Amino acid sequence: MKPVGDQNPEQGDRTDRRAEIALGALSAAVLLLIAFMIVFVFAKAWPSFSHNGLAWFGPGGNVGDQLAAIFNSPANPDEYVYELHAWPLLYATALITGISVILATIISVLSAMFIVEFAPGWISAILQPVVRLLAAVPSVIYGLIGVLVLVPFIGNHIISQEQKESVQYVITLDGSSILAGILVLTVMITPIMVAITVDALRSVPRNWMEGAAALGVNRFRALRTVGIRSARPAIVAAAILATARALGEAIMLAMVTGSKAFSPNPLDGLTFFFEPAKTLASEIVDGSEGLSVKPFGETLYAFAAILLISSAFLSFSGWYARRAMRKYTLQAR
Amino acid sequence: MSARAHNRGPAALIGRLRTAHRESWSVGDMIGVAAAWGAGLLLCLIAAAIVIYMMFRGLQYLSLDQLFSHPLPGLDQSKTGGFLDPIEGTVILTVIATAMAAPIGIGIAVWLTEYGKPSGLARGVESGIEIVAGTPSIVLAIFGLLVFQQGFLSFLSYEATAGVAFGRSFIAAGAMMSLIALPLVVGATREALNSVPRHVREASYALGKDRISTIRRVLLPASRRGIGTGVALGMGRIVGDTAIVFILLGASLNTEPQGDIPGVGLLQGTGSTLTTYVYNNSPAGEGNSPEKAYAAAFVLLIIVIALNFAVDLITRGRGPSWTRR
Numbered sequence: 001m002k003p004v005g006d007q008n009p010e011q012g013d014r015t016d017r018r019a020e021i022a023l024g025a026l027s028a029a030v031l032l033l034i035a036f037m038i039v040f041v042f043a044k045a046w047p048s049f050s051h052n053g054l055a056w057f058g059p060g061g062n063v064g065d066q067l068a069a070i071f072n073s074p075a076n077p078d079e080y081v082y083e084l085h086a087w088p089l090l091y092a093t094a095l096i097t098g099i100s101v102i103l104a105t106i107i108s109v110l111s112a113m114f115i116v117e118f119a120p121g122w123i124s125a126i127l128q129p130v131v132r133l134l135a136a137v138p139s140v141i142y143g144l145i146g147v148l149v150l151v152p153f154i155g156n157h158i159i160s161q162e163q164k165e166s167v168q169y170v171i172t173l174d175g176s177s178i179l180a181g182i183l184v185l186t187v188m189i190t191p192i193m194v195a196i197t198v199d200a201l202r203s204v205p206r207n208w209m210e211g212a213a214a215l216g217v218n219r220f221r222a223l224r225t226v227g228i229r230s231a232r233p234a235i236v237a238a239a240i241l242a243t244a245r246a247l248g249e250a251i252m253l254a255m256v257t258g259s260k261a262f263s264p265n266p267l268d269g270l271t272f273f274f275e276p277a278k279t280l281a282s283e284i285v286d287g288s289e290g291l292s293v294k295p296f297g298e299t300l301y302a303f304a305a306i307l308l309i310s311s312a313f314l315s316f317s318g319w320y321a322r323r324a325m326r327k328y329t330l331q332a333r
Numbered sequence: 334m335s336a337r338a339h340n341r342g343p344a345a346l347i348g349r350l351r352t353a354h355r356e357s358w359s360v361g362d363m364i365g366v367a368a369a370w371g372a373g374l375l376l377c378l379i380a381a382a383i384v385i386y387m388m389f390r391g392l393q394y395l396s397l398d399q400l401f402s403h404p405l406p407g408l409d410q411s412k413t414g415g416f417l418d419p420i421e422g423t424v425i426l427t428v429i430a431t432a433m434a435a436p437i438g439i440g441i442a443v444w445l446t447e448y449g450k451p452s453g454l455a456r457g458v459e460s461g462i463e464i465v466a467g468t469p470s471i472v473l474a475i476f477g478l479l480v481f482q483q484g485f486l487s488f489l490s491y492e493a494t495a496g497v498a499f500g501r502s503f504i505a506a507g508a509m510m511s512l513i514a515l516p517l518v519v520g521a522t523r524e525a526l527n528s529v530p531r532h533v534r535e536a537s538y539a540l541g542k543d544r545i546s547t548i549r550r551v552l553l554p555a556s557r558r559g560i561g562t563g564v565a566l567g568m569g570r571i572v573g574d575t576a577i578v579f580i581l582l583g584a585s586l587n588t589e590p591q592g593d594i595p596g597v598g599l600l601q602g603t604g605s606t607l608t609t610y611v612y613n614n615s616p617a618g619e620g621n622s623p624e625k626a627y628a629a630a631f632v633l634l635i636i637v638i639a640l641n642f643a644v645d646l647i648t649r650g651r652g653p654s655w656t657r658r
Contacts, residue, residue: 015545016543016544019545019548020444020450020544020545023440023441023443023448024444024454026441026444027440027454027455027458028458030441030461030465031457031458031461033512034464037468037472037476040476041475041479044479108372110369110371111372111373111375111376113369114369117369118369118373119373123373123377126377127376129641129645130376130377133380133384133638134379136569136638137383137637138573138575138608138633138637139573139575140611140615140630141387144626145383147616148616148623148627149386187379191376194376220358220365220366224365244467244469248468248469248470248471248472249469250469250470250575250576251576254617255615259617281471284475285471285579288475288579301475304472304476307472308468308472311464311467311469314467318463319463
């Protein structure tokens with residue numbers, strides 16, 4: 001759209017053109033920044049990847065010991081230690097993120113249904129600020145409550161003495177566990193998903209639901225089969241957003257999961273959930289004091305590179321999911 | 334159709350149609366409804382538990398002189414002072430980051446909605462903003478450290494050893510923090526600009542205004558609310574972020590200006606904010622004094638709730654959207 005007429009067309013056009021170029025350059029700077037970020041972080045991380053090859057991603061040895069060895073590398077650049085098999089960290093990250101997102105998806109879809117359809121007006125009026133509040137609480141507060149309330153509770157009341165004894169030669173169970181991490185993380189990401197799902201359910205065209213009602217199904221089934229189904233892309237987009245948030249959560253998980261680079265063993269049965277772990281992001285927080293030790297710093301940048309790639313990938317798939325949604329004329333934000 | 338029924342969602346109508354014919358409720362459906370009620374009430378319960386617990390602990394441990402005394406090193410908890418410096422740090426950092434994020438974010442949003450040519454670049458910028466929004470703050474933090482440790486940027490912090498900057502300062506942390514707020518500002522501003530009717534622009538053009546003066550005199554004033562929402566949401570995120578502060582603010586207990594120039598020295602200096610204060614005083618950090626952590630967390634929570642309330646005030650009467658972006 002171009003403006004018509006101007007008192008002084010020549011000059012007006014030129015200022016406008018200049019403004020357009022300035023603002024365009026500002027916007028393009030964002031792309032430049034991202035390019036810089038990827039190049040810088042990967043360049044810094046490269047030694048760690050190149051020394052280990054694909055074994056970087058594999059299991060083997062004790063990650064904690066390996067990290068300590070890297071940290072205590074000799075000062076001579078030729079003798080830097082890089083050996084690292086980061087599997088336990090990757091595994092813990094995927095495990096905690098995955099389970100939390102699944103739990104959060106279930107809870108948020110159910111509560112969105114509740115808000116849109118079943119809740120009496122006053123409850124849904126309360127729930128709106130409640131969801132916003134839960135989404136706005138800083139992660140460090142969640143971490144604080146987790147480490148001071150939830151962790152001791154799990155350690156003292158939920159883990160039985162036999163369970164502690166069953167693994168006492170491997171690891172001490174004190175409550176700092178995957179379970180604590182998953183629970184707190186679920187509480188953190190659920191509100192984001194609820195808000196998006198509620199908006200999507202509300203934007204389902206009214207006559208679709210009326211059609212279902214005309215066929216004589218009850219409210220729950222109409223909502224499930226028509227509402228939820230047409231809001232599916234929004235739910236996917238919400239889950240992706242929540243995954244990105246969960247993946248990058250560093251401080252809270254560093255506080256509640258015990259921060260031990262330990263690979264929880266599914267063969268331990270239920271005890272599995274009581275074992276400590278450490279995610280990529282929380283290892284960066286824990287190790288941040290060693291950033292100035294060159295090989296150790298480079299290893300931490302390798303973790304950051306993995307996070308960066310995963311989150312960029314998630315952003316793309318989120319964008320794709322939202323585009324798919326426009327086909328159904330549902331507006332997702 | 335009353336507005337109230339509309340707010341209840343499209344399917345509310347079905348409730349009224351129920352009398353028209355008999356519905357069959359299978360056991361599975363009833364379990365589903367019960368689960369939905371359970372999930373909704375669970376959310377209320379968790380929020381209530383968090384707020385009440387934090388309020389209880391906060392009021393129990395917070396005292397007025399903590400708000401006005403500097404933190405001090407020490408083993409005896411009664412002598413480690415209060416958290417004046419972290420509060421100061423939170424304010425300074427929020428101001429710096431907002432001052433960077435707001436103009437840049439508005440500029441990008443204006444370009445995307447009003448110019449947006451070439452369209453390939455516009456689409457690229459759009460997904461770029463998305464990527465920035467999705468990047469974990471811990472990654473932004475150590476990327477920032479990498480950038481600000483470059484020798485030629487040492488004027489933004491100070492030179493630690495010859496040719497290598499310390500890389501940690503209020504400026505460094507503020508710049509990275511602004512990236513957290515940026516996507517929120519861009520999103521809210523774009524939405525506001527898009528909701529300005531087309532004929533308003535046309536009227537301005539008809540009066541002989543070019544695009545940039547239309548934007549400055551007409552569109553931006555008209556989208557004040559949206560911009561305010563975005564900025565307030567961004568401030569909420571900045572106040573609550575720990576990772577960037579933890580890595581980029583130097584982790585010193587007190588606000589410590591560098592150099593001799595009063596104002597600039599503060600920006601080059603290191604410090605702490607409420608979030609890192611809470612982290613360091615939790616069992617996970619070095620201080621381990623839960624009372625202090627609870628008190629500071631309470632103050633932090635109040636700030637966040639206040640910002641939340643500000644957003645509600647700004648957006649009041651703008652429809653029942655649940656995602657505020």
